[in-house]
Amino acid sequence: MTSSAQANVSSPVRAEKPQRKQMSDMTIRNLFIAPTLLLLIAMNVFPLFYSLYLSFTNYSAIARKAPVWVGIENYVNILTDPQMWQYFNTTGKYTLLTVSLQVVLGFALAMLVKEKFAGSGIVTTLILIPMMLSPVVVGLFWKYMYNPSWGYLNWLMGFTNPSVAPDWLASSWARKSVPGLALFAVVFVDVWMWTPFVMLLVLSGLKAIPDYLYEAAAIDRASSWFQFWRITVPQVAPLLMIAILFRTIEALKSFDLVMGMTGGGPGDQTEVIAVNLYRKAFLGQWQTGEASALAYIVLIIIIAISNLYVRYLNRLREG
Amino acid sequence: MSSVELRNVSKRFSMVDALSDVSFSIKDGEFFVLLGPTGAGKTTTLRVIAALEKQDAGSVYFDGESADHLQPAERDVAMVFQQYSLYPTMTVWDNLAFPLRSPMRNVPQAEIEKRIADVAEKLRITHLLDRKTARLSGGEMQRVAIGRAIVRQPRIFLMDEPLSNLDAKLREALRVELQHLQKTQGDTTLLVTHDQIEALTMADRIAVLDRGRIIQIGTPAEIYDKPASTFVATLVGTPRINLLPVRRQDGSLFIENSELHIPVPTTVPLPEQLLLGIRPEDVRIAAGGPHAGQISLTEPLGVETIVHIQSGRQTLLSLMSGITNIKVGDGVTFSLFQERLHLFETDGRRIV
Known part of the structure; x- marks a missing residue:
């Protein structure tokens, strides 16, 4: 970083010399890299380390007070707070449900659209649409579709009287509370949105399996069940693992969908960790120090889980 | 082991006649070689016999009975593919056990172990049994593929250019092994190749194929000494006639x-x-x-x-x-x- 910055500074000086047209390849390379590098340092590297520092301090971004070093107090507070454990629990449930449903449905969809049929290309493209939408937009229009009075979904399901209809995002059905309904409603939207992503990765895996493996299996009298578990799944497994890795990371830090649909409610039924983090950091509380600590805890969890996945993936690859 | 016969088989792919009116019969225990240049229809013939392709006209007979209605699994053939086609995530042992473990066959475990040990010894791959197939060399892979074919007693072995992906030295060695194996076991074998040396050295009889048509069928000596056309004459023999x-x-x-x-x-x-x-x-x-x-x-x-x-x-x-x-x-x-x-x-x- 420093060397490139120096090169950047020294190049105009060199330009004054007689051999001005001869800017060395090194200088040009550094000139091209420098803006990106500076931007990265300013927007990524610095905040990363600064927030690490802040996580050990008592600090509020809107208070006109310098951060006060408090050691690991923020971490201790978070990890001993039963409320926080409940949010972690919600996030875990959310992750487990969305990822497993996405894997099963994505795999099934991929198997379906792998076969060539009239219009299979257009069907594949249509299936991919949810994935390309902005999560905030998806959250908003599903919020409308879930609406008990004039939502499209209840109407489709035949509930025309709001007083006996489910109010999905409020976790109630016919005015009675059904705990967990809101979480499932949000999970459903996440699955709707991200199943195509899993499908896409699995599909590319499926298409790469050579036909002769199936032909050999057919001649060897393998049943289609056998073929699926012994050829299809192992061959797709590495790509499927990548899909699972991506989806797990995304689900653990999922924020926009939940925030757009429920804002963590009703009560704190859908308060996943990222929503809570946002609340701590910006919504009224402005506990920058504690929020930083929470962010680091989430980061460590994600890194740990990703590591497990990557290790497993490498084992798969080695065969 | 069985005899196999093709009668007036034709097969068309969208624009090309892959096979036109192909007829020949392979006797029980015979080493039959289909010889021809690329695109002659050799592999298509093989796939028709295995029921991996359905012919447009004509029939395939196993032991004199029509096999046209039989699926690949029911035809009871064993096939060695050019690309080895081993199941990549399994060990060599599991690959060899694969055809025996099929629920349609129900071979007892002790029998499976005995047969695999036999085959492994015959092909000298006993030391590889615990290895994953992805870590084998080309020659070892093809040996395992051949082993997977001979581990059960099918009606016919179909081999689709089994040696063409190997280097020259290995090809020669495996050619001798294949021939030895076929002669000692008396397996009905149909081998497809574009290599006239393979055809001449291994075959009991050769069928020369060109653009989907049978040009000549005969023993290696007949093919070499009485070529039916300049095509056959130039196809076999090095240096060229x-x-x-x-x-x-x-x-x-x-x-x-x-x-x-x-x-x-x-x-x-x-x-x-x-x-x-x-x-x-x-x-x-x-x-x-x-x-x-x-x-x-x-x-x-x-x-x-x-x-x-x-x-x-x-x-x-x-x-x-x-x-x-x-x-x-x-x-x-x-x-x-x-x-x-x-x-x-x-x-x-x-x-x-």
Whole structure:
């Protein structure tokens, strides 16, 4: 970083010399890299380390007070707070449900659209649409579709009287509370949105399996069940693992969908960790120090889980 | 093991006739080779027999019974693919056990273990049994693929260019092994190849295929000594047969663009223009031979030397044993083995 910055500074000086047209390849390379590098340092590297520092301090971004070093107090507070454990629990449930449903449905969809049929290309493209939408937009229009009075979904399901209809995002059905309904409603939207992503990765895996493996299996009298578990799944497994890795990371830090649909409610039924983090950091509380600590805890969890996945993936690859 | 017969099989892919009216029969225990250049329809024939492709017309018979309604699994064939087609995530042992473990077959575990041990020994892959197939070399992979075919007793072995992805030395070694295996087990085998040496060395009978049609069926000797057309004549034999345009005149055959001429070797009436085929080993360089020429090139191969003899504007290849001291530019005399001349119509059909 420093060397490139120096090169950047020294190049105009060199330009004054007689051999001005001869800017060395090194200088040009550094000139091209420098803006990106500076931007990265300013927007990524610095905040990363600064927030690490802040996580050990008592600090509020809107208070006109310098951060006060408090050691690991923020971490201790978070990890001993039963409320926080409940949010972690919600996030875990959310992750487990969305990822497993996405894997099963994505795999099934991929198997379906792998076969060539009239219009299979257009069907594949249509299936991919949810994935390309902005999560905030998806959250908003599903919020409308879930609406008990004039939502499209209840109407489709035949509930025309709001007083006996489910109010999905409020976790109630016919005015009675059904705990967990809101979480499932949000999970459903996440699955709707991200199943195509899993499908896409699995599909590319499926298409790469050579036909002769199936032909050999057919001649060897393998049943289609056998073929699926012994050829299809192992061959797709590495790509499927990548899909699972991506989806797990995304689900653990999922924020926009939940925030757009429920804002963590009703009560704190859908308060996943990222929503809570946002609340701590910006919504009224402005506990920058504690929020930083929470962010680091989430980061460590994600890194740990990703590591497990990557290790497993490498084992798969080695065969 | 069974006999297999194809009757008038035709197969069309969108624009090309892959097979047209192909008929042949493979006897029980026979090593039958389909020989032909790329795109001749060899692999399609194999896939039709395995039921991986459905023919448009004609029938496939196993032991005299039509097998047209049978699926690949029911035909009870074993196939070795050109690309090895091992199941990549399994060990060698599991790959060999795969066809036996099929729920449709129900082989007891002890029997599976015994058969795999047998096959592994036969193919000398016992030390590889615990390995994952992704870590094998090409030769080892193909051995395992062959092992997977012979671990059960199918009605016929179908081999689709099993040796063509191997390097020359390995190909030669495995060729001998395959032949030995087939002879000791008496398996009905259909092997597809574009390599005439494989065909000549291994086959009991060869069918030569060109653009979806059977050109000739016969023993290696028949194919080599009595090629049905110039296509077959040039397909088998290295170095390639000498094919020379000739003119018949007054009881002699005059080779165009050269001073060579020979007496008409047959009593069969001949057209005026025809093609003369002489295998290089039938062109003998010898002192006092009736024909004269000049050496234009020599290719010493060790065991033998290919000598290019120029006469007029024609060049004849001759095969001499060992390494010769004949130099480029030397004048030589030679004789042509009169009884082993091949005569073809100008369109390629054999006359005698």
